Amino acid sequence: MSDFEGLRALVTGGASGIGRATAELLAARGARVAVLDLDVSSVGEPLLAHRADVTDDASVRAAVADAAAALGGLDILVNNAGVGAQGTVEDNDDAEWHRVMDVNVVGMVRVARAALPALRRSSHAAIVNTCSVAATAGLPQRALYSATKGAVYALTLAMAADHVREGIRVSCVNPGTVDTPWVGRLLDAAPDPAAERAALQARQPTGRLVRAAEVAAAVAYLASPLSGAVTGTSLAVDGGMQGLRLRPAAR
Structure with missing residues (x-):
């Protein structure tokens, strides 16, 4: 496909995981793509690398x-940079709540705020935020992370309403558990990594983790000019985790 031919895209957190898969897919489909990340040492052509810290407004701008x-x-912004967090409301102190909120929510605000002037000059402007199934389903041991993604979901709807008459579409993807380097580190830190992986796989009706490329394909759908009537939308890429209620498997 070449639906992004001639378009310019910016992907935050684009050096690895979902962001890297998205940047490479957009480039393969014709876009010129720049990646923003804290560490861009692994990013090479055809992607353009720019170092940025989304918690620092001057760095972002x-x-x-x-x-x-x-x-x-700039035609497309993929607001993907984020960090994870574990625990109930008792398990993270105020500093950690502020840190994760600063990256996952205010970081998206900073990038969008800096990108809007350029996006307003585009005829095919779109913003896609990376949200999570944690925004719409109660997951154990994810209070802080879920709170940030709930905020991203609400932020997406508000941005879509604010900018639709400027010709800027805003939507989000809601992945389930994605097989990314961050999830790999989470599994490695578990007392029984194999059992933890099996548990994460089992809670998704498909019985496996989501692939980064599958989330990237959803981002590309929302960002594509072919989806010009799509805005204020959340697209689940979660193996059926949010919407399906399966009976126990027959023994």
């Missing part, structure tokens, strides 16, 4: 401006 200049404008 400089990186977005540099990326837009290098690309010759």
